[in-house]
Amino acid sequence: MKKGRNDISVITLGCSKNTVDSERLMNQIKLNGFNLINEPLGSDTVIINTCGFIDAAKQESIDTILNAVALKQQGKIKKIIVAGCLSERYKEELLKEIPEVDAFFGTENYEGIIKNLGGELKYNLLGERYLTSPSHTAYLKISEGCDHPCSFCAIPLMRGLHKSKPMNELISEAGFLSRQGTKELILIAQDTTDYGKDLYGKRSLADLMNRLSKIEGIEWIRLMYAYPSHFPEDVIETIAGNSKICKYVDIPLQHISDDVLRSMRRGVTAKRTRELIHDLRNNIPGLVIRTTFIVGYPNELEKDFEMLCDFVRETEFDRFGVFTYSVEENTSSYILGDPVPQKVKEERRNILMNIQSEISLRKNSNLLGKKLEVIIDSIEGDFYIGRSYRDAPEVDGEVLIQLNGKQLQIGNIYSVEVNDFNEYDIFAK
Numbered sequence: 001m002k003k004g005r006n007d008i009s010v011i012t013l014g015c016s017k018n019t020v021d022s023e024r025l026m027n028q029i030k031l032n033g034f035n036l037i038n039e040p041l042g043s044d045t046v047i048i049n050t051c052g053f054i055d056a057a058k059q060e061s062i063d064t065i066l067n068a069v070a071l072k073q074q075g076k077i078k079k080i081i082v083a084g085c086l087s088e089r090y091k092e093e094l095l096k097e098i099p100e101v102d103a104f105f106g107t108e109n110y111e112g113i114i115k116n117l118g119g120e121l122k123y124n125l126l127g128e129r130y131l132t133s134p135s136h137t138a139y140l141k142i143s144e145g146c147d148h149p150c151s152f153c154a155i156p157l158m159r160g161l162h163k164s165k166p167m168n169e170l171i172s173e174a175g176f177l178s179r180q181g182t183k184e185l186i187l188i189a190q191d192t193t194d195y196g197k198d199l200y201g202k203r204s205l206a207d208l209m210n211r212l213s214k215i216e217g218i219e220w221i222r223l224m225y226a227y228p229s230h231f232p233e234d235v236i237e238t239i240a241g242n243s244k245i246c247k248y249v250d251i252p253l254q255h256i257s258d259d260v261l262r263s264m265r266r267g268v269t270a271k272r273t274r275e276l277i278h279d280l281r282n283n284i285p286g287l288v289i290r291t292t293f294i295v296g297y298p299n300e301l302e303k304d305f306e307m308l309c310d311f312v313r314e315t316e317f318d319r320f321g322v323f324t325y326s327v328e329e330n331t332s333s334y335i336l337g338d339p340v341p342q343k344v345k346e347e348r349r350n351i352l353m354n355i356q357s358e359i360s361l362r363k364n365s366n367l368l369g370k371k372l373e374v375i376i377d378s379i380e381g382d383f384y385i386g387r388s389y390r391d392a393p394e395v396d397g398e399v400l401i402q403l404n405g406k407q408l409q410i411g412n413i414y415s416v417e418v419n420d421f422n423e424y425d426i427f428a429k
Helices: 016-031 055-073 085-097 110-117 155-159 167-179 205-213 233-241 258-264 270-283 302-315 332-336 342-365
Strands: 007-012 045-050 079-084 137-141 184-188 220-223 245-250 288-295 319-324 371-380 383-388 399-402 413-421 426-428
Touching: 007 016, 016 045, 016 079, 016 110, 016 137, 016 184, 045 055, 045 085, 055 079, 055 085, 079 085, 079 110, 085 155, 137 167, 167 205, 184 205, 205 220, 205 233, 233 245, 233 270, 258 332, 270 288, 270 302, 288 302, 288 342, 302 342, 319 342, 342 413, 371 399
Parallel strands: 007 045, 045 079, 137 184, 184 220, 220 245, 245 288, 288 319, 399 426
Antiparallel strands: 371 383, 371 413, 383 399, 413 426
């Protein structure tokens, strides 16, 4: 867009939920006639949508703010607005420590930000977004906040309690995305399985998924951030029976030791966790399960970690991530301190990732010679880069397809044959 007096740059940090917030804000910025530019350097206003989830994310947010302050002091930008989770959680401290910032706003305060810029919020167009990801793939945030009391998590402090977005608004937003060329919808929330309980008196995720699948142009629907303690049975049936819904589910389990789970206040036991995984795999042929774990939680003893390693070996998850425990103020686990040394946390993380690497290599080897439907994301060097239903963007593996003079369209879905693999990616023709 042409550079002018009202050039605005938006920097988004953190998770996909922040991405959706920024995209809604950026669309409102455009509707008010301001210029969106990619680079903060030379813009009139820089808006930083921060993350405040764990120490590393908080530090990245602070570093980004300080870099913007340095540009402002050099006269290269005029105004700094800080929004999002870090600002929601630490506004008073930030006001004192970084007075060079012109304004602080919490999460989803679109109206306050737009008014600060001199514009007006277009309420009737809040479901529309300025897509920052490739248009063929888009996140759909179905609710905000969380009701779970997990001891290590600060999300309710920043995002509040669970609030579902009305289904008709989500259908409208998904229709808008489809008209922009979106083929893959990725459902996100702090807990997607709680969707609808506050609005409709029952969990309504299955109904939502089925209605979204009827939207013309939507070909894949992917489910992320499903909480394990109350996974709805009708969602299992819907994933199994609806051809547009990817046979893929992301369930952050966090641990398997009952002692650790109890202290984490997860509301689930090792027995129930195993039963859920059995039910999912037994009822959804070809299902891919992604999960994440936390190592180094304050009461995680060596025997608890060994139990976790055995669980990962026996369960053979398809996709996998590991976080090291981060102490968070005002969470219930804060009083437990941080007794596990960071070196031990890192060692445990590496051990788990090595176990998973072997599992992933073995699972990828089983795909050799098989055909997969793949959505094309980009071109890098001599390869088209795509993903099968087995892979969410940014967090999972990729499918690399040799160019060889073939003309594939970004965003289209093609059938390919797997001819090579490594631990996390596969190669196809």
